[in-house]
Amino acid sequence: MSQLFTGRRAAAAIVTAALLVPLAACGGNDDKKDDGAKKSGAGAAKTELTVLAASSLTDVFKKAGAVYEKEHPGTKVSFSFAGSQELAAQVREGAPADAVVTADTKTMDGIKVDVGTPTVIAKNRLVIATGEGNPKKIGSLKDLADSKLKVVLAAPQVPVGRYSKQVLDAQKLNVKPVSQEPNVRAVLSKVELGEADAGLVYKTDAATAPKKVDAVDIPDAQNAVASYPAATLNTSQHAAAAAAFVKWLSTPEAQQILRQAGFQKP
Numbered sequence: 001m002s003q004l005f006t007g008r009r010a011a012a013a014i015v016t017a018a019l020l021v022p023l024a025a026c027g028g029n030d031d032k033k034d035d036g037a038k039k040s041g042a043g044a045a046k047t048e049l050t051v052l053a054a055s056s057l058t059d060v061f062k063k064a065g066a067v068y069e070k071e072h073p074g075t076k077v078s079f080s081f082a083g084s085q086e087l088a089a090q091v092r093e094g095a096p097a098d099a100v101v102t103a104d105t106k107t108m109d110g111i112k113v114d115v116g117t118p119t120v121i122a123k124n125r126l127v128i129a130t131g132e133g134n135p136k137k138i139g140s141l142k143d144l145a146d147s148k149l150k151v152v153l154a155a156p157q158v159p160v161g162r163y164s165k166q167v168l169d170a171q172k173l174n175v176k177p178v179s180q181e182p183n184v185r186a187v188l189s190k191v192e193l194g195e196a197d198a199g200l201v202y203k204t205d206a207a208t209a210p211k212k213v214d215a216v217d218i219p220d221a222q223n224a225v226a227s228y229p230a231a232t233l234n235t236s237q238h239a240a241a242a243a244a245f246v247k248w249l250s251t252p253e254a255q256q257i258l259r260q261a262g263f264q265k266p
Helices: 002-042 055-071 084-092 105-109 141-145 159-170 184-192 239-248 252-260
Strands: 047-054 075-082 099-101 119-131 151-154 179-181 198-202 213-217 225-232
Touching: 047 055, 047 084, 047 239, 055 075, 055 184, 055 252, 075 084, 075 239, 084 105, 099 239, 105 159, 105 225, 119 159, 119 184, 119 252, 141 159, 141 198, 151 159, 151 184, 159 198, 159 225, 179 184, 184 198, 184 213, 225 239
Parallel strands: 047 075, 047 099, 151 179, 151 198
Antiparallel strands: 099 225, 119 198, 119 213, 119 225
């Protein structure tokens, strides 16, 4: 009797084991699917945008980009800063980028066949940058014509250089710069390092080095207004994401970041 019972119990165990095998297999597949979903979610690729931007936007765009990435976790924004004329050349040469922001509308107009419809996101004005404490006591544009001063300007092909020529010509001032730089940050650097007594830069650039330079304001009637248009590139591989970023630059949040950096309303 006991042998019969033992045999039946063994047979039952075999049947039970046989039934559990497919269930265990199903359970294992579910686990693999879950793991795969987690890995897929955690390792999801981000959209990487490359934005070509004028040198004068260096500091503010780094802050804006960090805010944008936080609000749009699926997007990473990388910036390439240079003089607007250099950016335009890169666009014409087909640089792999998604959007461009120049420091003047003239440069943007020159690449209009390569970009979407531009939107002006900010404006700026010039100031005279001097050494800390303004040791040469420079008070106005006319002081820059003093041959004893070492004045540095941006090259006339650069937006800030063009604006500088505009304001100096309007005042009929003959200023002979000791050098002509490729972008506004290079002009500022010369003054910071003491290689120049003064230079014409954007107000926002002077504000980035308050402990190294002083800024002498230029009256509005003698000044020039710089406009910053932003546009997507026709060759962008991420057209929708690029358009979203350019559009965001005009939102109240982005505008507040620009205002805090000293840029004016568009």
